[in-house]
Amino acid sequence: KAGVTQTPRYLIKTRGQQVTLSCSPISGHRSVSWYQQTPGQGLQFLFEYFSETQRNKGNFPGRFSGRQFSNSRSEMNVSTLELGDSALYLCASTFGQSSYEQYFGPGTRLTVT
Amino acid sequence: KQEVTQIPAALSVPEGENLVLNCSFTDSAIYNLQWFRQDPGKGLTSLLLIQSSQREQTSGRLNASLDKSSGRSTLYIAASQPGDSATYLCAVGYPVGLRGRLQFGAGTQVVVTP
Numbered sequence: 001k002a003g004v005t006q007t008p009r010y011l012i013k014t015r016g017q018q019v020t021l022s023c024s025p026i027s028g029h030r031s032v033s034w035y036q037q038t039p040g041q042g043l044q045f046l047f048e049y050f051s052e053t054q055r056n057k058g059n060f061p062g063r064f065s066g067r068q069f070s071n072s073r074s075e076m077n078v079s080t081l082e083l084g085d086s087a088l089y090l091c092a093s094t095f096g097q098s099s100y101e102q103y104f105g106p107g108t109r110l111t112v113t
Numbered sequence: 114k115q116e117v118t119q120i121p122a123a124l125s126v127p128e129g130e131n132l133v134l135n136c137s138f139t140d141s142a143i144y145n146l147q148w149f150r151q152d153p154g155k156g157l158t159s160l161l162l163i164q165s166s167q168r169e170q171t172s173g174r175l176n177a178s179l180d181k182s183s184g185r186s187t188l189y190i191a192a193s194q195p196g197d198s199a200t201y202l203c204a205v206g207y208p209v210g211l212r213g214r215l216q217f218g219a220g221t222q223v224v225v226t227p
Contacts, residue, residue, distance in 0.1 A: 104157040
């Protein structure tokens with residue numbers, strides 16, 4: 001069974017631009033969570049989607065948004081990029097509502113210049 | 114507010130020694146605790162998941178224990194190998210209502226020398 005996939009793997013943007021990252025969960029998984037990892041703050045929870053609905057949101061500004069499609073694939077968008085948004089963005093998927101083990105993708109490395 | 118701490122931040126051991134990695138958390142109202150491994154620049158690989166009702170989980174050379182009352186979990190890796198070199202992270206999972214959310218420690222960077 002294929003794992004969690006994320007595209008693109010690497011991305012370079014300039015300040016003020018916007019970016020969209022994509023995540024395809026493990027087949028059959030319906031929950032997708034996003035995390036930001038930086039050297040200074042470590043891993044921080046962004047948001048979680050289940051059946052196309054956002055269930056939880058971390059403490060990030062409104063520039064960070066996401067959505068989930070009917071096939072469980074998810075996208076996250078960051079508008080008006082800032083230098084501090086440079087990070088590894090990780091997506092994780094979980095099967096349904098009865099299992100909480102999360103499986104992570106390889107991440108998207110975003111660099112903002 | 115939950116705080117998850119991993120000490121030490123870095124650890125170096127010779128091949129063959131057993132590894133002991135510690136994770137502590139301040140709020141015992143957790144749903145589960147998960148241990149991950151992260152290689153440089155890569156995503157996270159799930160190692161073990163311990164539900165709040167369990168005391169330990171084992172997989173091969175790995176064993177993780179959970180003591181909710183004292184707010185501690187320990188990951189043991191027996192007979193370490195150079196391939197075990199990585200950063201190990203623990204994460205506490207929240208109860209229903211915050212489903213899907215994990216709060217991570219900062220990690221312990223492990224180097225196993227041949």
